[in-house]
Structures are given as structure tokens and as C-alpha cells.
Amino acid sequence: MPVSIIRYAEQGVPRWGVLFGRLIAPLSTDAPSTGELLSRHWDALWAATPSQAVLPLERVQLLAPVTRQQQFICQGINYRSHIAESGLRVENFPFNTIFTKAPSCITAADAPVVRPAHVQLLDYEIELGLVLRRALPAGTRVEPGELHQWLAGVTIVNDLSARDVQLPQGQFYKGKSYRGFGPVGPTLVLLSAEEWARLPELHMRLAVNGQPRQDAYCAEMIHAPAATLSELAAMHDLEPGDLVATGTPAGCAARAPGKLAMFVLRHLVSDAGKWRMFVRKGRANPAYLRPGDRISATIRTDDGAIDLGEQTTRITAP
Incomplete structure (x- = not known):
């Protein structure tokens, strides 16, 4: 249990x-x-x-059940649906995209989050968080049936992102690491070996002001936890309590332009002009988060046997 x-x-x-x-x-x-x-x-x-x-x-x-002394590692574009809504092609990303968020951005599941004054395009990303049980030695090969040996449990992560910083500046770390941009919890749910086998059944849902935005199962991941842990172990040290956020499905506020607009932007507009247009259009998009918005995020199996609780985040002004 x-x-x-x-x-x-x-x-x-x-x-x-x-x-x-x-x-x-x-x-x-x-x-x-x-x-x-x-x-x-x-x-x-x-x-x-x-x-x-x-x-x-x-x-x-x-x-937050993950403290700020831990590493905060993230997978990007790990769901086919999110790749598609970003205007990208799955076959162009055969690799596992890894980046980090500052641990200082971790906050409680019900804590208010301040949208910085210069940020206009604040986006949400529900993600399943994996928490390390023990150190992962260099060169470790983790098999799918061995997750319980290396991982303690799972938690809800909202990878809040300032798209008008992250994308125009090419700064994932900077655009995703403002204080409060990492709601984690409310709980860290420890799983048995049998329960780890049900990971694909976990159902992620996120709503803003009661409006459903994201709805997907963890089975849709491209790079599953065992392969990701093996790849990370070949790169650098992982310690007990470290957090790995495994990517988000479709439903984010950020969307790719249509095919015609993409052609025009790619061939007729400078990079600087392209991003000015992106930000200007984004400001008119009501899906981006604004002060006063309330986010609800849940992850659970449909039978309720594994339930990570509910995040309730309110966006505030500086």
C-alpha cells in the first residue's frame, strides 16, 4: 500500500x-x-x-516534501502530444532532453506564486516527479523492474515557465527558475515494487480556474524512468532525495503557429522579429497565467489506489 x-x-x-x-x-x-x-x-x-x-x-x-538541498532535474519534450503542440516533429528528437531548475524555486503545493513584473507569458506544466531513494553510482544500468531499488516515490511537480524568457532568450534554466516556479507535492508517495509497475496508469490532470487544460497518462512518456536514470547515471552523480521531473503532456498555454505562419516566420522574418511577434501574440492569449488565476493539479490511478493528492496554486502579482 x-x-x-x-x-x-x-x-x-x-x-x-x-x-x-x-x-x-x-x-x-x-x-x-x-x-x-x-x-x-x-x-x-x-x-x-x-x-x-x-x-x-x-x-x-x-x-514541499522535496527540500531545497536536492537537485532538481527535468526532462523536456518527453510526451508526443507536447512535441506536436510545440510545432516540432518527434523524429527530430530521438534523444532525451535534460535540463535543470534551481532548487530554490521549490515551493509548497498550496503556496501562492508571484508572477514577476517583467513576465507576461507564464505557463503551467504538470509533471510526474521521481524522487531518488539512494545514490545512483556512475554507470548504473537501471532495468524497468528495478525502479523500487533506486526510487523512493513519486510526487506532483508543476514546471512553471516564463515563456517570454525561456524561448526568446534560449534560457530554460532562467525562464523556469524564478522563486516559486516549482510547486512540489503535497505528498511524496512511496511505492512498493508492485506499485511501481503501475506507473504508466498514473493519470495527470491540470485545470486553471476550473477549466481542464491537461489530461494524460504517464504511459505516454517517450523516455521512461529506467532509461532516463541509466542515462543520468552516465553523466553525473544523483543522491537520495534528488528530484527528476519527467516532462509534460499537451495542453500548455504556449502553442506553435499554423503551418503558413511557421513558413513565413522561418523564411521571411528575422529571429528578433519572430520573437517579438511571439510575445505580442502571447499577450492576447487568455490561456497564459495571470494574477488571480488558480491552478489545480492531480495525479492518481483511475481506481484511486495510488493518489498523489492535489496541488492548489494561486498566481499573484508582485
Whole structure:
């Protein structure tokens, strides 16, 4: 049975617990990071029982279950539907696109997010987040049936993106790393080996002001977790608690122009002119996030056996 880990503040002090419904079973640890919690208290996380759940969720302040000491690694264009809406061709991207977000952008699942004053094209991207259970040594080959050996669990990530920074400047890190641009949680859901096999069944949904925007299953990933972990292990070190966001499906605010417009832009307009037109058109697109908008994001299996909870993010002005 999945175990829902929650990080919260009680009277301003960060704590860890296991969530049972709307009640928290507090854990007797002051682990300062997600990595230390998973490395030193793994058995205790699985041993918590509903009878120990005595603290109402409403009495505490929610914190992100992935702390800011961890790496925040992302996969780009990992869903065919998102590639298509971006005006790209799947066959042109046979490789796994990897980038990072600043860990300082991580925030709680219900925390308000400030849209910076200079950002007009703020976009949303629901993603499944994978959290490392243990260090991944260089050269490790991870097989699909071995995910439980290397991964602790899953969480919801919203890869908020300033498209008018990311795309015209070619700055993924810069356009995606403003403070608050990484809502994570509300929970980190630990999975058994059998439950990891159900990863493709996880159903991602995101709505803005109650309007459905994204709706897809994790089965649609192009580069699955085992292959991605193997590739990352060949590049650099991964540590317990590190977060890997696995890409977003179609439904984002950003859209590619039509074929005729693409031809004109590619052959008759300079790069600078192209991006000025992109930003100008984007400002008239009501799908981009504005102060006052409310985002709801959920990931769960359709039978509810694995449920990562719900993110409720409000966009605010500076």
C-alpha cells in the first residue's frame, strides 16, 4: 500500500509525517533534507500506522516534501502530444532532453506564486516527479523492474515557465527558475515494487480556474524512468532525495503557429522579429497565467489506489 509522506510546519518548526486521510502521524525525526529522511529513516516511514495519526492537516502549514538541498532535474519534450503542440516533429528528437531548475524555486503545493513584473507569458506544466531513494553510482544500468531499488516515490511537480524568457532568450534554466516556479507535492508517495509497475496508469490532470487544460497518462512518456536514470547515471552523480521531473503532456498555454505562419516566420522574418511577434501574440492569449488565476493539479490511478493528492496554486502579482 502506498505511503504518503508529508512535510509541514507546526508553530514554525519543520516536521515530517505520514498522511492518513486528513490526519498526520508525526515522525520522530528532525531530518533537515529529503535525502537524509530517506537514507536514515526508511523503515520508520513504512512502519507508521493510522492509529498514530492524531494531527489534523488543517492545523499545520504545508511544506514541499522535496527540500531545497536536492537537485532538481527535468526532462523536456518527453510526451508526443507536447512535441506536436510545440510545432516540432518527434523524429527530430530521438534523444532525451535534460535540463535543470534551481532548487530554490521549490515551493509548497498550496503556496501562492508571484508572477514577476517583467513576465507576461507564464505557463503551467504538470509533471510526474521521481524522487531518488539512494545514490545512483556512475554507470548504473537501471532495468524497468528495478525502479523500487533506486526510487523512493513519486510526487506532483508543476514546471512553471516564463515563456517570454525561456524561448526568446534560449534560457530554460532562467525562464523556469524564478522563486516559486516549482510547486512540489503535497505528498511524496512511496511505492512498493508492485506499485511501481503501475506507473504508466498514473493519470495527470491540470485545470486553471476550473477549466481542464491537461489530461494524460504517464504511459505516454517517450523516455521512461529506467532509461532516463541509466542515462543520468552516465553523466553525473544523483543522491537520495534528488528530484527528476519527467516532462509534460499537451495542453500548455504556449502553442506553435499554423503551418503558413511557421513558413513565413522561418523564411521571411528575422529571429528578433519572430520573437517579438511571439510575445505580442502571447499577450492576447487568455490561456497564459495571470494574477488571480488558480491552478489545480492531480495525479492518481483511475481506481484511486495510488493518489498523489492535489496541488492548489494561486498566481499573484508582485
